[in-house]
Amino acid sequence: EADIYQTPRYLVIGTGKKITLECSQTMGHDKMYWYQQDPGMELHLIHYSYGVNSTEKGDLSSESTVSRIRTEHFPLTLESARPSHTSQYLCASSEPGQGNNYEQYFGPGTRLTVT
Amino acid sequence: KNQVEQSPQSLIILEGKNCTLQCNYTVSPFSNLRWYKQDTGRGPVSLTIMTFSENTKSNGRYTATLDADTKQSSLHITASQLSDSASYICVVSDRGSTLGRLYFGRGTQLTVWP
Numbered sequence: 001e002a003d004i005y006q007t008p009r010y011l012v013i014g015t016g017k018k019i020t021l022e023c024s025q026t027m028g029h030d031k032m033y034w035y036q037q038d039p040g041m042e043l044h045l046i047h048y049s050y051g052v053n054s055t056e057k058g059d060l061s062s063e064s065t066v067s068r069i070r071t072e073h074f075p076l077t078l079e080s081a082r083p084s085h086t087s088q089y090l091c092a093s094s095e096p097g098q099g100n101n102y103e104q105y106f107g108p109g110t111r112l113t114v115t
Numbered sequence: 116k117n118q119v120e121q122s123p124q125s126l127i128i129l130e131g132k133n134c135t136l137q138c139n140y141t142v143s144p145f146s147n148l149r150w151y152k153q154d155t156g157r158g159p160v161s162l163t164i165m166t167f168s169e170n171t172k173s174n175g176r177y178t179a180t181l182d183a184d185t186k187q188s189s190l191h192i193t194a195s196q197l198s199d200s201a202s203y204i205c206v207v208s209d210r211g212s213t214l215g216r217l218y219f220g221r222g223t224q225l226t227v228w229p
Contacts, residue, residue: 004158040221040222040224041221042119042204042219042220042221042222043159043204043219044219045216045217059216090158090159091158092158103161103164104161104217105161106158106159106160107158108156108157108158109156109157109158111156
């Protein structure tokens with residue numbers, strides 16, 4: 001079982017609210033990721049980080065922002081939630097490995113519903 | 116365009132039976148192929164990772180095969196159990212970027228009935 005945690009697990013919130021999804025890992029991994037997943041669909045990378053003070057946007061355009069002030073913590077923030085943000089958000093981290101053969105560990109996810 | 120296609124989209128089998136899930140990909144340049152198991156409402160958990168030179172890898176009752184020439188992979192589940200009910204996701208990594216981009220399939224939803 002991977003030591004990567006996400007809170008809250010479920011969140012129902014009204015339009016226009018600011019929200020922060022928390023992600024933390026205790027494995028000391030430098031690389032961390034945020035994915036968005038709709039039911040029955042593939043995961044899409046929305047943000048990633050190589051390490052502290054490093055953040056990059058992923059393949060899928062997202063209105064969310066991320067920060068990486070500490071190695072173990074990679075929170076995602078939505079300044080003004082909208083119904084289109086309703087989705088499951090998965091955080092992941094990866095261990096160092098040879099080339100691209102690294103193991104990627106996922107958190108349990110946050111199911112966000114914006115009403 | 117780099118893509119990962121999985122079939123079938125969903126599958127129902129009886130407990131104790133075997134099944135095989137398929138994955139076709141067009142990702143290039145290829146680095147490795149992974150199979151993940153995702154329980155409902157949970158994050159994916161890695162089952163196997165195979166590189167170009169590996170054509171089979173087992174993890175308990177799960178056996179993955181890879182044909183890098185035809186760009187196909189399969190995941191065979193032996194003697195299925197109720198706990199095998201989940202989505203099985205095929206993921207291919209390229210070696211064309213420092214990040215090692217992962218391309219995800221949509222998954223096969225497996226249901227095991229008693």
